[in-house]
Amino acid sequence: MVGVLEIRNLQKNFDAAKVINDFSMSVIEGTLCCLVGPNGAGKTTTMDLITGRLKPTSGNIVFRGAAITGDSEHLIARRGLGRKFQIPSIFKELTVAQNLEVAFCQEVSALQNLFSFSRKQSDERMHAVANMVGLSERLAVIAGTLSHGETQWLEIGMVLMQDPALLLLDEPVAGMTEHEIAKTVEILNELKKTKTLIVVEHDMGFVREIADEVIVMHMGSLLARGTIQDIEKDERVRDVYLGTEDH
Known part of the structure; x- marks a missing residue:
């Protein structure tokens, strides 16, 4: 199934450093996808590339069937892509x-x-x-x-x-109380009935409550993708990410 957003072989270099390295992902319309990974994995840079805040070194980004690779922020926003910063x-x-x-x-x-x-x-x-x-x-x-x-x-x-047809949220529950987090879970679970969402988040308890699919990044590349249950069972994810958290 073709996604509302398709990222293909994306790369972003800052001088000699590869921050995003051959990264591909797709997001199906009407789902909530959580983008997770350790600090420095490239999550926020990926969001910047999707929204036009940064220009990719190479690769393609397709939104609702139209190539938006390298387009300016305002043009991408007018196509129906909205972003909330942390x-x-x-x-x-x-x-x-x-x-x-x-x-x-x-x-x-x-x-x-x-x-x-x-x-x-x-x-x-x-x-x-x-x-x-x-x-x-x-x-x-x-x-x-x-x-x-x-x-x-x-x-x-x-x-x-x-x-917007696609809503990007960067760490929406950072600094919230438990009550506020619970209410945000309700808000996002209701929103995904009519919207497609990508959420960057570190709080795996929160991710567990909202995600239809989880994509794990590591060192600018795709490490794993699947349901939260799939991700929590993945030994590679445990080694580089989940295993560093105190459960």
Whole structure:
């Protein structure tokens, strides 16, 4: 089955160092794929290459049947690929609702935005997304006063305002409380009913709760892929990654 995202023989060199080395993966539409591996494995670099933040040395990236290899970030985003970084970037002085409204803007020009969508469209989308990320009761709250978990959910919501076909999340539960992690599990398991997601994560307990498929990277290459049960049984993964964790 052809994936919504296909990465073929990807390579990224920084001078003489091969950070990504002949890496290939595919993500099937409507699934949640977790990208895991030890520090320095190349996970975030792979995300940067997918979204156009970095340009590959060689290889191909195909999104929904179209080659996006080397395209600029804004062009890739317009194709329907959204990304949330590990450190949230929100407008702290605005309310939750205003943050979501700003994220709905589809034109660079403020004047163009006035005519690109109606207030009704904006409000409908905002309330739908706020419900998705559990912030329906927090729309009037100033974003800078949100808890860490709520801030992370707000940024996920801001990405969702653009209705991406593929959503990339970089360590979404880093620094969260157990309660916030549990709620994030609920949010992502609900999102994957309508979205395709790639999640970079170190918390294997969290991965166990959300992943349809797990891809393990090591030294810029594919080490293993499969269900969480397959990955936990793989001796190679235990040697280079899982075996270093205190279970």
